[in-house]
Amino acid sequence: MQHYNMNLTLKVWRQRSNKVKGHFESFQVKNISSEMSFLEMFDVLNEQLVAEGKDPIAFDHDCREGICGMCSMYINGRAHGPWTQNTTCQLHMREYKDGDTIVVEPWRAESFPVIRDLVVDRSAFDRIIGAGGYVSVNTGNAVDANSLPIEKQKADEAFAAASCIGCGACVAACPNASAMLFVSAKIAHLALLPQGEPERKNRAVNMIQQMDTEGFGSCTNIGACEAECPKGISLENIARLNREYVGAIFSGSNNG
């Protein structure tokens, strides 16, 4: 693979806190290697800003291997940038060429208030999980793991849903800022497994109720969430969620 260097123009959202208005600011970066990751390019920019005595750009990131779900940039109008099934930290600069302009914004949704620059508050997701995204089993003497065989296909489907990393790209990509893909992935993961069965109805009702309380928008079957999801979470999960929810309501879940 041929490596090359490039100069770029970046237009980045700056906002000191959620109490003040934000704006775009332009920056030039030079000699960016095509081998860098997108966040390493931001490291270069931030080092430059520190050297100039300016405030570096705040952005969330941690594992930088596409699994923690912390990085969250909206790049040229797409959550996590142009590559499919990819997180921002795994986007690499060989995607870009010399002279390109890149616009970078935070996740935009009322339920994800901006903390600073590109950093947003996604604690709403934790509260949705707390509303029912678990199996109520205390630590202790669980039965032998192999006493509960699970059909491989079901286990694989549950795994696919469970691979959600909770990054919020689905919300950022959706024009309605709906969190349905995130919520449906957890509901599907647990509904597909026998361990999730006893709490299945309450889980669906309570998680959706919490989702609404947090102010996320409604799902209107646009499908942008699936297209931008870094882990390829399928829209089928939303269909499953709707079935679970309707089933729970009509069979009289005690919270419904």
Place this chain on the structure above:
Amino acid sequence: MALDSKIPAGKMDEKWGKYKSTCKLVNPANKRQLEIIVVGTGLAGASAAASLGEMGYKVKAFCFQDSPRRAHSIAAQGGINAAKNYQNDGDSTYRLFYDTIKGGDYRAREGNVHRLAEVSTNIIDQCVAQGVPFAREYGGLLSNRSFGGTQVQRTFYAAGQTGQQLLIGAYQALERQVALGNVTMYARHEMLDVVKIDGKARGIIARNLVNGELERHFGHAVLLCTGGYGNVFYLSTNAMGSNVTAAWKAHRKGAFFGNPCFTQIHPTCIPVSGDHQSKLTLMSESLRNDGRIWVPKKQGDNRKPGDIPEEERDYYLERRYPAFGNLVPRDVASRAAKERCDAGYGVGSSKMAVYLDFAAAIERYGKIEANKQGKSNLDKDAVIALGKDVVKEKYGNLFDMYAKITGENPYEVPMRIYPAVHYTMGGLWVDYELMTTVPNLYALGEANFSDHGANRLGASALMQGLADGYFVIPYTLGNNLADDIRTKSIPTDHPAFIAAEKEVSDRINKLMSIKGKESVESFHKRLGKIMWDKCGMGRNAEGLKHAIKEIQQLRKDFWSNVRIPGEVNEFNPELDKAGRVADFLELGELMCIDALDREESCGGHFREEFQTEEGEALRDDEKFMYVSAWEFKGDSQYELHKEELKYEIVHPSARSYK
């Protein structure tokens, strides 16, 4: 101060059972009055916080990330060990215990390791009950694979995302307790000091990373579940935020640091591509189940890998270690890669890489698949296509990750890999109950030193984190707190809290007041280079002495020339990082002091002066069969305490994988 490991008396396989049956308990009404602080929400922290919340304690949990689910346990790929013997291949609690002791090169404590092996099976049961989607066979039962340093298949996994699935399981249990009000969660908070009252840990000073405010939190006990310190090397497979700060503050407040020099260098990571590199990415050890590691037989061979014929390849692990082949433990595999590259056989543009090749596995799986489908006369390309599908199912996400980072297709050309810092076996010294040398201050998971000796086996970190959090601390904490039920909550206007907060605040103000010229990142890189060159895969006395001086000088430079932009009372990641790097600058020196003291080679600690003629690590059991527990006595002053290791069951011998 004499170190007491508090290993219970009795036969090795009865110690834990007896402990559990005879330890003191706290009744439910009293649990409600006891407050516990848990710092860190990875596998150890999330499992401990959830379990203690379920038991009825009042828990406060802290993490620096935006959500407890982000902790770096999430990135563990390959799997988790448990002595289930589901594969009927001769596994047992004793085998797991023995493999772990041997894998650790006889520098771990037998009592702790035996307990770990015992509870390993409970972990799998607990996680399955939570709905963790482990890989399964067609019959619906759990699947296993092999990891390095063992000859059985005892590793449970969820594709290449085992850490994620286990952490989400613990996180969900934690969020359930948060919703029930049993745990209060403080995300985007960083612990900056331990508060001691009458010699006991009674709380912490934490900084709210969103608004920069300092907070005082009381706890009857404090649990540090804050992970390892591999980022002292700057480049490592750790997350960018992983740090030693909580453990280091505890060390400065009296907690001894155990075996700080024991660092694990993981053999299969994507090589460094340039100076811009911010972190290194691991390619799971599980790949060594099927991948074969090789370099050209000719030095400086610049041909493409596909153009090098079979007979001109050196499968050096298979050659040197026929019994374990590509599945030798990590320390052995890493050193062997370094040896080949240093000798001029490395590959890729930097020549600091070796190949990890799946061609043979793809062909083998292709043939098996063709047989299964009853297609005996397929041509080679068709067989290889079938084989690629099998490999994709097993390792697809890892191959994708490799392709994204390097721009190369690992299904077609062998991966290039090189060792990188991955895990730290050293950590806060703890006794059998996981208590540090500061009463009521505990350390769990990677943050403690206890179970892996001088080298950790693959798939054992997840096991230890969850063992400590789910199955050990719920008993050992109660045994101690049973004597503390009359201690009322101490108001945080107590002078000890005020003094600790002032100390933290003074240090932050000092950092901000330097207003120098060099960025935090730049200091961190310089420290990392010293550590990697002189306290990395190979160490010697001269280099270590040099490193100590260099680090002391670097620390001086840092405190006189670091530049931190922004304000204290706002979201300021540069300030957060500055505090962490300041602590790494102290820890790095201690690691070198420890490495200098240990005049032997064992596990991941390879002193070049002490090796066999074949270049294998040369242990010195006569002089060094002890845990080095360092006491902080002031800047650059550390006193060594030794915990002698007594082996009752296993007879230490030269560790051989040949």
